[in-house]
Amino acid sequence: MVFRCCVNIRRPAGPAVLAVACALMVAAAAPPTDEEMTMKRKQMVEKQMERRGITDARVLEALRAVERHRFVPETAQEDAYEDYPLAIGFGQTISQPYIVALMTESIEPKPGDRVLEIGTGSGYQAAVLSLLVKDVYSIEIVEELGLAAAERLAQLGYDNVHVRVGDGYQGWPEHAPFDAIVVTAAPPEIPQALVDQLAEGGRMVIPVGTSYQELLMVEKKNGKVSRRVITVVRFVPMVPEKK
Ligand code: SAH
Numbered sequence: 001m002v003f004r005c006c007v008n009i010r011r012p013a014g015p016a017v018l019a020v021a022c023a024l025m026v027a028a029a030a031p032p033t034d035e036e037m038t039m040k041r042k043q044m045v046e047k048q049m050e051r052r053g054i055t056d057a058r059v060l061e062a063l064r065a066v067e068r069h070r071f072v073p074e075t076a077q078e079d080a081y082e083d084y085p086l087a088i089g090f091g092q093t094i095s096q097p098y099i100v101a102l103m104t105e106s107i108e109p110k111p112g113d114r115v116l117e118i119g120t121g122s123g124y125q126a127a128v129l130s131l132l133v134k135d136v137y138s139i140e141i142v143e144e145l146g147l148a149a150a151e152r153l154a155q156l157g158y159d160n161v162h163v164r165v166g167d168g169y170q171g172w173p174e175h176a177p178f179d180a181i182v183v184t185a186a187p188p189e190i191p192q193a194l195v196d197q198l199a200e201g202g203r204m205v206i207p208v209g210t211s212y213q214e215l216l217m218v219e220k221k222n223g224k225v226s227r228r229v230i231t232v233v234r235f236v237p238m239v240p241e242k243k
Helices: 002-008 015-029 034-052 057-065 074-079 097-106 124-130 143-155 192-196
Strands: 086-089 092-094 114-118 135-140 161-165 178-183 198-208 213-221 224-233
Touching: 034 057, 034 097, 057 097, 057 124, 074 086, 086 143, 097 124, 097 198, 097 213, 097 224, 114 124, 124 135, 124 143, 124 161, 135 143, 143 161, 192 198
Parallel strands: 114 135, 114 178, 135 161, 178 198
Antiparallel strands: 086 092, 198 213, 213 224
């Protein structure tokens, strides 16, 4: 890329000028440093989350801590802290940072909780949750994404995240019940298996519907299930497993 830049300089220039030009291009194209990313992350939390009403100090701290740029494709790292979702391959996206914050805060995560996530994707939401609860169980239907996320999470030291490739509609009965469930792909209706796997007093946040969805808070109290709408969102659909 740098070489092509040099070739494209129109006026004749001596080797010294070209060398300086190339050095400048290299500097401009250099990946952002860790310090720059930390600064961007701080700004993301302040501008996109605190100003929009996220107040849980532990959640805000976790969002400041997780290096979101390590969860996006290399070509998108510069945009990792921007206010929009990003493509992660296989037609899937990593959610807009604010939505991750909103969903995380809405389940009121506690240090002893066991949380189920549906839709591992990049592993970012799971990483954020892992700093706030005891264990995170995350299911991803696209094998390549699930395996890559599991590897990434292990490399970054998120040892309390357990990833499984499979169909989220079934939940993860072996580890149920869960204190909270975070669903990051949208089913047309609330899957009954997930309600069944919610512990007494448990909270599930889930986008429900087609094209646009209602982000619902589903709670189980004294055996009764209640639901309320948090906001309107747009998620990728939760796809049924191919048989
Ligand atoms: N939480 C992710 C983003 C999720 S995008 C992150 O932080 O990066 C939604 C993900 O749900 C996609 O990766 C998609 O493949 C997955 N998905 C869709 N249907 C699913 C299903 N039935 N079971 C499990 N995962 C599913």
